[in-house]
Amino acid sequence: xDGRPRLRFGTFEVNLTSRELYxxxxxxxxxxxxxxxxxxxxxxxxxxxTREELQKRLWPETVTDFDRGLxxxxxxxREALGDDADNPRFIETLPQRGYRFLAxxxxxxxxxxxxxxxxxxxxxxxxxxxRGLFAMGSGLxxxxxxxxxxxxxxxxxxxIESIAVLPLENLSGDPAQEYFSDGMTDELIGxxxxxxxxxxxxxxxxxxxxxxxxxxxxxxxxxxxxDAILEGTVVQAGGKVRINAQLIRADDDRHLWSxxxxxxxxxxxxxxxxxxxxVAREIxxxxxxREQASLARTRLVNPEAxxxxxKGNFFLHKGVPGIAKSIGFFTEAIQMEPRHAEAHAGLAQAxxxxxxxxLRPSAETHPEARAAALKALEMDESNxxxxxxxADVIKGYDWNLAGAVVExxxxxxxxxxxxxxxxxxxxxxxxxxxxxxxxxECARAQALDPVSAHPLIAxxxxxxxxxxxxxxxxxxxxALELDPNRVNALWWQGLSYAGVRDFSNSIACxxxxxxxxxxxxFRALLGHVYGRxxxxxxxLRILEEITSMSRQRYVDPMDFAVIHAGLGDADATFxxxxxxxxxxxxxxxxxxxxxxxxxxxxxxxxxxxxxxxLPL
Numbered sequence: 258x259d260g261r262p263r264l265r266f267g268t269f270e271v272n273l274t275s276r277e278l279y280x281x282x283x284x285x286x287x288x289x290x291x292x293x294x295x296x297x298x299x300x301x302x303x304x305x306x307t308r309e310e311l312q313k314r315l316w317p318e319t320v321t322d323f324d325r326g327l328x329x330x331x332x333x334x335r336e337a338l339g340d341d342a343d344n345p346r347f348i349e350t351l352p353q354r355g356y357r358f359l360a361x362x363x364x365x366x367x368x369x370x371x372x373x374x375x376x377x378x379x380x381x382x383x384x385x386x387x388r389g390l391f392a393m394g395s396g397l398x399x400x401x402x403x404x405x406x407x408x409x410x411x412x413x414x415x416x417i418e419s420i421a422v423l424p425l426e427n428l429s430g431d432p433a434q435e436y437f438s439d440g441m442t443d444e445l446i447g448x449x450x451x452x453x454x455x456x457x458x459x460x461x462x463x464x465x466x467x468x469x470x471x472x473x474x475x476x477x478x479x480x481x482x483x484d485a486i487l488e489g490t491v492v493q494a495g496g497k498v499r500i501n502a503q504l505i506r507a508d509d510d511r512h513l514w515s516x517x518x519x520x521x522x523x524x525x526x527x528x529x530x531x532x533x534x535x536v537a538r539e540i541x542x543x544x545x546x547r548e549q550a551s552l553a554r555t556r557l558v559n560p561e562a563x564x565x566x567x568k569g570n571f572f573l574h575k576g577v578p579g580i581a582k583s584i585g586f587f588t589e590a591i592q593m594e595p596r597h598a599e600a601h602a603g604l605a606q607a608x609x610x611x612x613x614x615x616l617r618p619s620a621e622t623h624p625e626a627r628a629a630a631l632k633a634l635e636m637d638e639s640n641x642x643x644x645x646x647x648a649d650v651i652k653g654y655d656w657n658l659a660g661a662v663v664e665x666x667x668x669x670x671x672x673x674x675x676x677x678x679x680x681x682x683x684x685x686x687x688x689x690x691x692x693x694x695x696x697x698e699c700a701r702a703q704a705l706d707p708v709s710a711h712p713l714i715a716x717x718x719x720x721x722x723x724x725x726x727x728x729x730x731x732x733x734x735x736a737l738e739l740d741p742n743r744v745n746a747l748w749w750q751g752l753s754y755a756g757v758r759d760f761s762n763s764i765a766c767x768x769x770x771x772x773x774x775x776x777x778x779f780r781a782l783l784g785h786v787y788g789r790x791x792x793x794x795x796x797l798r799i800l801e802e803i804t805s806m807s808r809q810r811y812v813d814p815m816d817f818a819v820i821h822a823g824l825g826d827a828d829a830t831f832x833x834x835x836x837x838x839x840x841x842x843x844x845x846x847x848x849x850x851x852x853x854x855x856x857x858x859x860x861x862x863x864x865x866x867x868x869x870x871l872p873l
Contacts, residue, residue: 263365264299266347266358267663269338270365271299278337290315290326291333298334298348298358307355331356346663361666417484417506417540419456421477422446424467425500428492439464439574440567441491441500441529448533449487450674451551451639454542457674458483459706460574478507481707485513487536496560498522502532504539514539522560530555551639551671562594569603577614577744577774583607598640601633605646606677609653612843615778615813619843623654641672645681652685653843656870661685676705680715688846690872692723710736710743717749722850726756744773752782756851760790777803781816785852788823796824813837815844822852831861838865845869 264271270279276292278285287295293315297306312323315330331348334340340347349357422445427438443460450457458481466477474486489502503515516535520528530552537544537552544552569586572579587604590597608626612619627650633643648664651657665682668675679702686695696719703712713736720729733750736743751766767783784799800820803812818833830853837845847853848866856862866873 265363265365266299266302266360267659271295273300285337287337288333291330291337294327294330295334295337298356299362302358302360302362305351305355305357309355311355346660360663361670417542418454419458419483420449420485420487420536420540421458421463421481421483422449423463423477423486423488425489425491426468428490429494434493436568436571437493437564438491440570441498443570444529445487445532447642447672448529448552449536450672451533452537452542452544452548453670453673455674456483456704459674459676459709459711461676461709461711462706465708474505474510475507482704483507485540493522496522498525498528500528500532504536522563523557524555525558525560525563527555547639554637554639556596558597559594562590562597562600565590565593566597566600566603569600569607573603573607573610577610577616577776580607580610580614580616584611596636598633598636598643601629601636602640602643602646605629605633605643605650609646609649612653615776615811615816615844618811618813618840619654620841623650623841623843626650627654639671641668641675641678644668644671645675645678648678648685649681652681652688653846654841658685658689658870674705676702676711679705680712683715683719687719687722688849688871690849692719695719696723708739710740710746713739714743714745714749717746717753721749721753721756724756724851726753729753729756742773744770744779747773748779748782751786752851755786755789760786764790777806777812777816781819784820785823788820788825793824796820813842813844814840815842815847819847819852822856825855827856827859830856831859831865834865838868846871 262273264273268281269285271277272279273296276289276296278287278292278295294311297311297314308324308327311327316323316326331350335342335348338347342348342350345359347358347360349359351357422442425438425442425445427434429437442463446457446460446463449455462481466472472480474488478484478486484507486505486507487502488505489500491498491500493499497519498521499517499519501515501517504513505511506513514535516532518528518531533552534544536542537548565586569583569590571583572586573583584604584607587600587607590600591604594600605626608622608629611617612622612626626646630643630647630650633640634647637643644664645668648661648668651664652661655661662682662685665678665685668678669682672678679698683695683698683702686692686698696716699712699716699719702715706712713732717729717732717736720726720732730750730753733746733753736746737750740746747766747770751763751770754760754763754766763786764783767779767786770779771783773779780799780803784796784803787793787796787799800817803816803820806812814833814837818830818837821829821833834845834848845865846869848862848869849871853862863873
């Protein structure tokens with residue numbers, strides 16, 4: 258039997274055994290030589306397959322017109338995939354060299370073998386005897402296996418598949434250095450998360466156990482559902498950084514490994530990679546060549562630039578109030594060290610947030626974010642955060658959802674534990690109305706961030722978009738139980754109450770959100786609900802407030818569109834939606850949701866949906 262696997266990329270599946278290509282379960286006609294070209298490329302995704310290699314595979318006997326034959330085969334493959342040579346999603350041409358397959362490729366597990374047919378009746382007694390003997394032997398063998406498995410379970414080398422990096426304790430004695438210890442924790446999480454076979458818990462969950470909140474390690478492990486915990490201390494002084502780290506098996510608090518590292522601050526990246534490799538070695542994880550190269554990468558850093566980068570991350574994690582400061586610190590880091598890839602990736606993420614939350618026009622922030630993400634990838638193609646930021650620009654500014662999916666999948670291929678990618682990818686799938694897939698992706702994010710409100714808020718958003726308002730209210734409530742100050746949970750809870758026409762609870766949630774946030778976004782949502790509830794005077798008062806705000810600061814055109822939609826004013830709503838379209842406002846993706854339900858029959862609605870690349 259041919260053991261060659263089936264491979265999946267995007268909506269396509271390649272069966273290497275039957276030599277067939279399928280799209281969404283339907284067979285796509287592809288002749289033998291073009292299929293062989295496709296097979297050669299998908300077997301080595303993201304690698305250059307040279308023209309010489311393809312010649313040896315397809316035409317082992319030298320042919321005079323090889324170039325023409327290969328070009329024709331590549332064109333046939335592109336036609337089958339619906340790919341564009343000038344703007345490729347799948348096959349990139351490298352002039353004079355060969356081709357590269359761009360999309361992530363997933364191996365589909367083989368089907369289990371079918372049970373053998375029943376024996377004929379004449380042989381049944383003899384078979385029963387043999388099977389009886391076999392069962393006795395199997396029973397003895399099973400006892401041995403159970404014993405071995407038990408001993409292995411008791412040993413310190415029982416397989417570890419998940420890990421939490423607890424906040425490194427700041428031993429400097431200076432509370433102002435917390436940004437450094439938190440930053441080192443973040444970077445160790447990110448470095449270890451490059452090991453694709455490990456599930457690595459997100460920083461938002463582990464930060465709950467910082468300082469005085471520390472619990473017994475087995476209890477923490479149970480709450481986070483992990484097999485091992487990495488904990489330690491960090492101190493910097495005199496241009497050096499010292500980390501003491503220890504790896505502990507979660508269920509019995511057994512110390513598996515401990516080590517002390519001291520390096521110059523300029524060697525901090527090498528230190529982080531060394532800790533990650535030590536973890537992989539101690540838990541006996543086999544690193545792929547790509548992971549080995551990624552963890553071994555190093556460069557000297559400018560200590561002052563790295564401090565600015567860590568401060569940028571520190572403020573970025575504070576949410577909307579910290580975005581402006583984070584942009585400033587990331588920019589400062591880049592000015593001091595232009596080749597700081599992580600600072601470019603952080604800047605890209607902060608700029609995207611500034612556009613999403615209406616702090617600046619997305620027509621400004623998203624092109625800047627694209628440039629920062631591409632700069633980061635130019636220096637480090639394996640930077641998952643930069644791929645994630647680039648995907649969000651492709652989604653939110655280019656309105657190219659299929660292109661964004663490819664980039665999100667690339668980020669997850671590089672770092673399966675990258676929480677933000679999981680959440681933003683789920684949001685992208687919801688724009689495509691692939692709600693079940695989006696919720697499944699959100700569940701994977703929750704496994705990475707099990708005691709945080711963040712994935713629950715995302716789940717509430719996805720359920721709201723799917724029209725499952727009752728479930729969205731429950732998810733928001735669970736998020737608020739974990740963190741009563743998460744204003745975004747009030748966003749989706751308030752709108753979901755409006756979805757079931759419980760306007761009093763909706764207004765209560767959104768009023769609380771307005772009191773917690775100074776921006777126009779939540780005022781506009783409250784104005785929308787006032788309009789739907791028939792409280793027109795209050796809705797118009799909020800419209801006046803954000804009109805006055807717009808003279809002092811940027812206000813997203815979508816905020817005006819949302820209020821007019823609540824008031825039922827079709828012409829004003831579409832007027833502002835057109836302004837949002839012209840401004841490439843990223844929040845125009847809100848068109849399919851509840852705000853604009855009453856305008857779906859208007860031809861302007863379907864026209865606008867088509868222009869922004871959203872499915873009707």
